[in-house]
Each structure stands twice: as structure tokens, then as C-alpha cells.
Amino acid sequence: MCKISVVTTLYASESYINEFYARMVISLSNITNEYEIVFVNDGSPDHSLNKAWKIAENDQRVKVINLSRNFGHHHAIVAGIENAEGEQVFLIDVDLEEDPELIETFWREYHKEPNVDVVYGIAKQREGSKFRKFAGSLFYRLFNHLSNTQIPHNLMTVRLMSRQYIDALSLYEENSLFLGGLFADAGFNQKGIIVEREFKGESTYTLRKRINLLVNAITAFSSKPLEMFVYLGAIISAISFITIFYVLIRKLFFSIDVAGWASAMIMTSFFGGIQILSIGVIGTYLGKVFNEVKRRPRYIISDIFKKETDDKDMDNK
Secondary structure (H helix, E strand, O other): OOOEEEEEEEOOOOOOHHHHHHHHHHHHHOOOOOEEEEEEEOOOOOOHHHHHHHHHHHOOOEEEEEEOOOOOHHHHHHHHHHOOOOOEEEEOOOOOOOOOOHHHHHHHHHHHOOOOOEEEEEEOOOOOOHHHHHHHHHHHHHHHHHOOOOOOOOEEEEEEEEHHHHHHHOOOOOOOOOHHHHHHHOOOOEEEEEEOOOOOOOOOOOHHHHHHHHHHHHHHHOOHHHHHHHHHHHHHHHHHHHHHHHHHHHHHHHOOOOOOHHHHHHHHHHHHHHHHHHHHHHHHHHHHHHHHHOOOOOOOEEEEEEOOOOEEEOOOO
């Protein structure tokens, strides 16, 4: 087992790989010579895999894990950390928004205090447009409000983790992954540090992907949306009974008809929308249950390349 493993995922990353590798090797040499760099190719559509292979052909401390298709960023991360061999695992994105040299900072913070299992990054400020910053802040507020698992605002992917913590993460077997929640839910002694990042441009996370991530995160760690519709249904029922009682009193005792075709249509449409929304929420949870009970693999490794073996080992998980 080596002292430290660096894990990063590849998707449309060919323009970053060489610089990432060169800078990471320099920083690792300041820490130890017992290390490995693990590139996980998540079905990248460009030449990321070929570039990573060329690096591995010249450096036996580089391992390339090629997934059979695109499984998604979080699943690719799991593939990397579960196949890393280091006593500690440093997770970082390859796109250079976080400097590879951060590994030295994280290493010092990790060893500064006893019994620290995780040092994770917190972005000093969110990048991008005002809307993107607002959406990011809203994401964390909604998640922490609706979930029993609390995560810090502006949580980053970059982190240094102990082997004990990595082994604990492997106990989580769900397919609907939200790693920010899993990282916090696993517990252990975790320490956050402020990190400055360089915004490289438009993220591959589109608005649709961010909304899907929010829905997945909340439904994976909370049943409060279901509880909210129970309370909403009770409140609407109470209001309906009060309204019915009011109408009957006016009609039976005062012979006053209650007009209001427009208001009746509005209320009918409102209640219809509430019913459809509640069915959609229930359907989302049922869909997650359906996906989990099928027990499909979270990722499939097509092949692993490492120079010391000089072959491609087939492995499925």
C-alpha cells in the first residue's frame, strides 16, 4: 500500500491532463515518493483516455481506470476511491479550478491535529453569474432545511481522506448518489478549510443537471417532502370543511346563494395542481426505490492500465 493516492475523474478533460499531472507530481514529491495517481475515465468523448494512457505508459505510479460508459461524476469518483490503494486518498477535479498544489496544504492540515480523518475544501466564494451564485446558495439552504444531514455551504470536491474513512464510505451501496451528503453522513472527525478556486469558464453542470442534482440530493437524504404533503393535505381538508360549513349555514339559515363560478374554477385548478404535484413527489420516491431494488452496479470498469503489470485487467463492479 502506498502512502497517498490522488484520485481524479476525466470527462472532456484532454486540455487539462498534462498540466495537472506535471504540477501534481511536483507537489507529491514534496510529500513522499510513495504515491499513485488514479485517473478515472468516465466515458469521456474526447481524447482524455489516450492522454492518460500515454502518461501511465511512462510512469508506473499512474493508474488509469476506464469505465465502460459515462456513469456520471459521482459514480466515477466512487470508482476511483474504491480502487485507490493509498493510506490516504486525495480527491480533486482535473480541470485545474483547484490548484494541484493544494495537496501540500491539505497534507499539512491533515497532520496538524491528531485524529483528523478528513480535510475538505470550502470555496471562499462561488464563481459564475449572480443567478448561478443565487442558485448555489439556494441549493444548500434547501438541502440543509429538508435533510437531517447538514453540509457546509460552498462545499467542494477537493478533500484528503483517511483509509478508515474510505472503507466506511464503501459501506454505502445506494445507486442514487449524492456524495456531498454521503461525505457528511459517514461522520468521523472532519475539518473544513477555505480554498480559493479559479473559474475556468462554463461548467458542464447545466441548469437541468443542477435541478436533477437537487432533487436527487433531497430525496436521497430526506422524507420531509412526503411529510410536507401530509400536512398540506390536512390543512387543505380543514379549510374545505370550514368552507362547506360556511356555505351550508348561509344557504339553510339565511337563504343566501353563494355565487362564484370563477372562484370555483380557480380552486378546482389549484387543488388539481396540488394533487398532481403530490403524486409526482411520491412517484419520485417510488422511482428511487425501484432503482435501488434492481441492484444494478454503480459503475462498470472496462479495463485498468498500470505500467507495472503492462496489461489491461478486466474488472466489473
